[in-house]
Amino acid sequence: MAPETERLPLSVARSYPARLSRRSLLKVGATAAGGLALAVALPSWSKAASKENDPALNAFxxxxxDGRVHLTIPSVEMGQGIYTSMSMLxxxxxxxxxxxxxxxxxxxxDALYANPxxxxxxxxxxxxxxxxxxxxxxxxxxxxxxLMLVAAAAKQWNVAASTCSVKNGVVFDSSGAKSLPYRSLLRSAVTLKPPAPDQIKLKPPEQFKLIxxxxxRIEAADKVSGRTQFGIDVILPGLRVAxxxxxxxxxxxxxxxxxxxALATKGVRQVVTTDEAVAVxxxxxxxxxxxxxxxxxxxxDGPNASVDSKMLVEQLKRASEAPGAVARNEGHFEQxxxxxxxxxxxxxxxPFLAHAAMEPMNCTVHVRKNSCEIWVGTQIPTVTQAAVAALLGIPQEAVIIHNQYIGGGFGRRxxxxGTLLAVQIGKQVDGPVKVIWSREEDIQHDIYRPYYYDRISAGLDAAGQPVAWHHRVCGSSIIARAVPAxxxxxxxxxxxxxAAEPPYALPNILVDYVRAEPPGVTTGFWRGVGPAHNVFVVESFVDELAAAAGQDPVEYRRNLLGHNPRAxxxxxxxxxKAGWGKPMPAGKGRGVAVQFAFGSYLSLVAEVAVDEKGTVKVERVVCAVDCGLPINPVMIDAQVQSGTIFGLTAALRGVITFKDGRVEQSNFDTYLPMRIEKAPRIETYIVPSAAEPGGLGEAATAIVAPAVTNAIFAATRRRIRRLPIEST
Structure with missing residues (x-):
């Protein structure tokens, strides 16, 4: 088994393959209709205790x-395509x-569906x-x-299971003359003992038909036709809207x-207040x-009415001057x-960044005397369930959550x-109520990606190679708030x-962290928080070192990656694929970046054009990916494209600022998304790999910003150390 979470550096933990307990691996039960239910019962995954004696509680x-196969998905679909990829597996x-x-x-x-x-x-x-x-x-x-269905067929035919084969849900004997579909084998299969872990042999890659x-995508048709129900689409008998x-x-x-x-307005039924809000x-x-x-x-306005961005940045700047908690210290940096x-x-x-998901925050609740029913798209169903139970003073099992498709999560969910506010409102409403935030409320009451003020320094030898490296990260702590343990x-x-484990060979490395909490601002997870800021800092600074050494940025990185063949x-x-080294016209440039995060290796080359006014247009993005065994190549390409666009939006324009305690941005006219005519051509190239699969939902978002700013330097010799680009 893997070590406990808190003993692992995050870069290790996030790439650590899930190990499976040999205790209670598989359990079998019958469905209500007489079919076969198979549970993957791994109580050691979760912080919660499972019920060992229930054979099919999680029934993956x-x-x-009727032959239909039902797969219970522990994760929620929010555009990343996991329903298709998991079904493929x-x-x-x-x-x-x-x-x-x-x-x-x-x-x-958690006991049944915790991610391992x-x-x-x-x-x-x-x-x-x-x-x-x-x-x-x-x-x-x-x-x-x-294996169990094949064993049931073999028993019926009185032959060895090893002589049977399966194709498209039908079991065949060795001659191919006899066959039985899965649906006719369910009653006998459910009586069999599930195979032990060492009896289960997974397919080698050369036998894959789907992977x-x-x-x-299995959900695409319903989304295109409008049949998919997102949280904001929920309709119930007697539903009110707030x-x-x-x-x-x-x-x-x-x-x-x-x-x-308010009550004089036609159609208005009730005005509800909470400590922080008013709902109609x-x-x-x-x-x-x-x-x-x-x-x-x-x-x-309360105690935070004087908060403004200048004050917050000055606070971070001062905090960054003092040493922090050491994340990594190898060699002798000072010497x-x-x-x-x-x-x-x-x-x-x-800067601070909002999530600005296409589907704004919403939640439908029906609070009864001793129970609460909730329809919401959430990335944390059990945490939400526990929080609602504590708020209402009822048992956790009395809170029923119907998780919905999410129209963009990115960490906001x-x-x-949002659910707790809806429950506070729902307590005062007789019947179900759907609470919907406007776009302005969604952006101005987000839980923002932290503002970071980092200091970084390096010493070079006579050949321009780094001999000392110090990176001080300074910003608020999401972990201290969200997971204080x-x-x-x-x-x-x-x-x-x-920052603590960049892909390069860097001798005499010191990385420390200074926690500095901004008053009146709550920060949270955003599409790849640590890498989305640290990769920008590290890759920008490596580019600065290459320029100082008078060396090509790609060649400079190659010299630092000899120990890291995947990178x-x-x-x-x-x-x-980007044609690195080919001449570029005046006003155009290429930039490169490399990263390891979420268990995947990426390198990205951006091509930009900068006009005489300094306006930047990203024209082309080329991304090479080693995410281990590629499950679904088109989905990998989609993740790279979506992550690139999300990251470019932030890099070029994304910023949340404060004045008089208030967020100054309010909608897509002031928190500017990338427009379709500004989107670059994006090319994805996959490195074949048999390694454990890595994650990709956040990876491209993290790497695109430094590639773009490095390209701007190549085009203009202007170094960008503060985002967003269009504010510099």
Missing amino acids: VRIEP LAEELEVDLDAVTVEHAPPN IPILRQQTTGASASIRGFWRPLRLAGAAAR GRSPK AVAISPVAGGRPRNVNKAA VADHMGAAKKGLASAAITWD AFSGAARRIEATYEL LEPD LFKNGLDFDAVEG LAVLNLAAE
């Missing part, structure tokens, strides 16, 4: 008498067509960990079910609310919004730095605050991921 796989080993598999959300239960990746150990969709956590358990479940291919206004300053409260004017409950959203406007709310032939120092700044000795392991391979492939 159910085969019904099961279907591959079960030997059924992908079309035969239907998926459903898992109910909240060490940094999670609970039912969470995050850290690019869905495939990494479940790729082996799902294959085992499929293989075990297949490595790119079938159509528009909400939250204090514009953190810690503020409603002062005056014109309830009479109505028959439909239009009436709720009109009523909210009529309420003419005034606010008591090597002082004796270096050349010393280079820089500071880098990255790793927080229960894992914040130890002043170190936030997520904040230093990508070197993606660098070489990206450089080759």
